Amino acid sequence: MGLFSNLSFRKRNQPELAAEPTAEVVAAADSAPLLELPAPLAAPGLGDDMRAEAEELVRRVVQELPNFLTVAVMEAASGKILAGQWAGHSGGAVEMAAANAEIVRQTRQCLDALQLTTTEQLADILITLRHQLHLLRVLPQAEWLLYLAVRTQDTNPALARAVLQMID
Amino acid sequence: MAYSTSTPAGQAVQNILNDLPGLMAIAVVDISSGMSLASHSNSNINPDTAAAYNTEVVKQKQKAMAALKLQGETMDDILITLTNQLHLIKLVGEGKKFIYLVVNSRETNLAIAREVLRAQVELLK
Numbered sequence: 001m002g003l004f005s006n007l008s009f010r011k012r013n014q015p016e017l018a019a020e021p022t023a024e025v026v027a028a029a030d031s032a033p034l035l036e037l038p039a040p041l042a043a044p045g046l047g048d049d050m051r052a053e054a055e056e057l058v059r060r061v062v063q064e065l066p067n068f069l070t071v072a073v074m075e076a077a078s079g080k081i082l083a084g085q086w087a088g089h090s091g092g093a094v095e096m097a098a099a100n101a102e103i104v105r106q107t108r109q110c111l112d113a114l115q116l117t118t119t120e121q122l123a124d125i126l127i128t129l130r131h132q133l134h135l136l137r138v139l140p141q142a143e144w145l146l147y148l149a150v151r152t153q154d155t156n157p158a159l160a161r162a163v164l165q166m167i168d
Numbered sequence: 169m170a171y172s173t174s175t176p177a178g179q180a181v182q183n184i185l186n187d188l189p190g191l192m193a194i195a196v197v198d199i200s201s202g203m204s205l206a207s208h209s210n211s212n213i214n215p216d217t218a219a220a221y222n223t224e225v226v227k228q229k230q231k232a233m234a235a236l237k238l239q240g241e242t243m244d245d246i247l248i249t250l251t252n253q254l255h256l257i258k259l260v261g262e263g264k265k266f267i268y269l270v271v272n273s274r275e276t277n278l279a280i281a282r283e284v285l286r287a288q289v290e291l292l293k
Binding site: 109128 | 212213214217218221222224228229231232233235236237238240241242243244245246247248250251252278
């Protein structure tokens with residue numbers, strides 16, 4: 001809370017600074033349900049305390065970036081979703097998580113091949129699309145990944161990264 | 169130095185080197201082969217090795233976008249932030265090529281790196 005929630009609040013209430021989100025987007029973000037993970041989605045053998053911790057991380061990101069599209073915490077090794085919220089439908093969520101975990105794995109492989117791993121550690125991967133930002137952050141605890149998708153009209157990369165760094 | 173300025177890729181590498189003389193590595197990469205069309209390194213980073221690996225990262229993200237059925241979306245760039253380095257992959261030529269740039273994050277920020285690469289987009293169409 002605090003600094004960054006103020007930023008995103010101010011931005012949303014200053015139409016001259018950024019295009020106002022469409023009514024549809026606002027409605028979708030406001031009604032975003034905490035996705036109930038069906039059994040095949042949830043990582044097996046995950047304790048209640050770890051799941052609660054993952055859900056808490058998701059909740060804190062959502063609080064700072066209320067205009068999010070997707071926030072998810074997943075296992076880096078398997079790509080299994082531990083907790084997540086989707087603004088709108090969650091179709092393709094499992095494939096998305098697995099694909100993003102694979103991107104992190106391949107990036108690490110690249111750093112290995114370049115022999116950079118003695119001095120450099122992967123902090124995050126930012127993917128800029130025409131209308132969306134996708135940010136993958138490596139969390140220190142238990143090799144988790146935090147995945148955030150936002151619209152470029154709502155959030156800039158510096159703000160998105162600042163929020164994810166803050167909740168570590 | 170693995171480029172000739174008589175090709176668009178080589179000219180782009182030269183232009184980027186002129187803008188960012190302190191860059192660590194630079195390459196223009198063909199996605200279908202994973203090989204660099206032109207590259208240069210001012211560090212121990214081998215840009216041709218990076219080209220091959222990063223091609224797979226780009227392809228993987230394209231797969232992820234297909235899984236999400238994102239319509240009307242194209243990938244502009246991928247930024248990999250390390251402890252002291254930024255690795256920027258900028259897609260050009262309708263997603264058939266990318267420019268790969270490695271800089272020291274204390275000397276160059278994302279905004280500067282993007283601006284320098286954006287100037288070469290036309291050349292690499």
